[in-house]
Amino acid sequence: MINVFMNISKKLVYTAISLLVMGYAGAATIAMAQDSASASDDFSAAVQQGQQDLATQQPDAVSAESAITADETTQAAQGDGQNGLTEVTIAVNQDVPPEATPADTQSVESSADVQQATSNDSATSGDNQSSDNTTDQSAQDQGTSPSDSPSSDSGVSNSADQSSPDQGTDASNPSPSDSGSSNSSGQ
Amino acid sequence: MPVAIALLAAGCSGPTSQQSVQPTPTANRNKAATPAVPPPNPSVNILAQAAKAVDSQGNALNPASTFSTKDQKIYIVVKLKNAKKNDVVSIVRYYKGKFLKANSLRVASDKLQNAVFKFSKPTGYPKGDYLVKVFYNNKALTSVAYTVQ
Numbered sequence: 001m002i003n004v005f006m007n008i009s010k011k012l013v014y015t016a017i018s019l020l021v022m023g024y025a026g027a028a029t030i031a032m033a034q035d036s037a038s039a040s041d042d043f044s045a046a047v048q049q050g051q052q053d054l055a056t057q058q059p060d061a062v063s064a065e066s067a068i069t070a071d072e073t074t075q076a077a078q079g080d081g082q083n084g085l086t087e088v089t090i091a092v093n094q095d096v097p098p099e100a101t102p103a104d105t106q107s108v109e110s111s112a113d114v115q116q117a118t119s120n121d122s123a124t125s126g127d128n129q130s131s132d133n134t135t136d137q138s139a140q141d142q143g144t145s146p147s148d149s150p151s152s153d154s155g156v157s158n159s160a161d162q163s164s165p166d167q168g169t170d171a172s173n174p175s176p177s178d179s180g181s182s183n184s185s186g187q
Numbered sequence: 188m189p190v191a192i193a194l195l196a197a198g199c200s201g202p203t204s205q206q207s208v209q210p211t212p213t214a215n216r217n218k219a220a221t222p223a224v225p226p227p228n229p230s231v232n233i234l235a236q237a238a239k240a241v242d243s244q245g246n247a248l249n250p251a252s253t254f255s256t257k258d259q260k261i262y263i264v265v266k267l268k269n270a271k272k273n274d275v276v277s278i279v280r281y282y283k284g285k286f287l288k289a290n291s292l293r294v295a296s297d298k299l300q301n302a303v304f305k306f307s308k309p310t311g312y313p314k315g316d317y318l319v320k321v322f323y324n325n326k327a328l329t330s331v332a333y334t335v336q
Binding site for chain 1: 287298306308313322326
C-alpha cells in the first residue's frame with residue numbers, strides 16, 4: 001500500500017515538473033517570435049536581422065519605421081569633456097573614420113544650423129568647411145524606409161542629407177557611391 | 188523521470204537559440220563595405236542615457252526615460268571610460284520591439300567621454316516604447332529604453 005502511494009506521488013511530481021518545463025519552453029518560443037530587439041548581441045547580426053524582419057515579416061513595422069524615419073535627421077558628436085563637441089558622422093559600416101580635430105570643435109546646437117553654417121563656411125571658415133565635408137562624405141544611414149530619402153531629410157543639415165546614401169530597400173537609390181568630395185551641390 | 192529531464196533540457200536551450208542568426212539575402216543590401224571591427228576592448232565602461240538636450244561637452248542634461256510627442260530632438264548619450272581611438276560605437280533603435288535604424292561612429296580620440304547620437308524629427312515622434320541597444324566594437328554592452336507619450 002505504501003509502495004503504491006509512493007509510486008503515485010512520484011508520478012504526480014514528475015508530471016508537475018514536466019508541465020512546468022513545457023510551459024517555460026513554450027514561453028521562450030513565443031518570446032523569440034515576437035521581439036526582434038532581442039535578436040542578437042552582435043551589431044551586424046542585429047542589423048541584418050532587423051532588416052530582414054522589416055522586409056519580410058512585419059508590414060506594420062515597416063510602416064512604423066517609415067513614419068518615424070521619414071523626415072528624421074540623424075547626427076552624431078563626440079565630446080572629450082574638455083574641448084566641447086565635435087560633429088562626426090552617423091554611419092554604418094563606414095570605411096573612413098571621421099577624425100576629430102580641435103578646429104572642428106563645435107556645439108551640437110550650433111551644428112544644428114549646419115545648413116546656414118555650411119553655406120557661410122565656404123567663404124569664411126576653412127575649418128568648419130573641412131569638418132562639414134568630412135561629415136557629409138561619409139554619412140550613411142542604414143534603414144529600410146523608402147521614404148527616408150535624401151530629399152526628405154531636410155531638417156538639420158541639407159548638405160549632410162544630400163550625400164547620405166540610405167541603405168535599405170530603396171531600390172531607386174541612384175548612387176551608392178555618392179560620397180564624393182563635393183557636398184554642396186544642390187544648395 | 189527521463190521525460191522530465193529531456194523536457195528540462197529542451198526548455199533550457201530555448202533562449203540560447205536566439206543567439207543564432209542565419210545569413211540572409213537581405214545582407215546584400217549593405218552597399219557599403221564592412222570595416223574591420225576593432226578587437227574587443229574589455230576595459231571600456233559604458234553608460235547609455237536618453238535626454239532632450241546635451242551640454243557643450245556632450246553630457247546629457249536631465250536624462251529622461253519619458254518624452255513627449257512634441258519633443259523634436261532626442262539624444263542618446265553613450266558615456267565612455269577607457270575608449271580607444273578607432274573603436275566603434277554603434278546603436279540600434281527599436282520601436283515597439285521592431286527594428287528601426289542603426290547608426291555607428293568611430294572613436295576619434297582615446298579621450299572620448301561622450302558619444303552623442305542626435306535624432307531630430309520636425310513632426311515629433313510617435314507614441315510608444317523605444318529601445319536603443321548600444322554596441323561597442325560590434326558587441327552589445329548596454330541599452331537604454333524610453334517612452335514617447
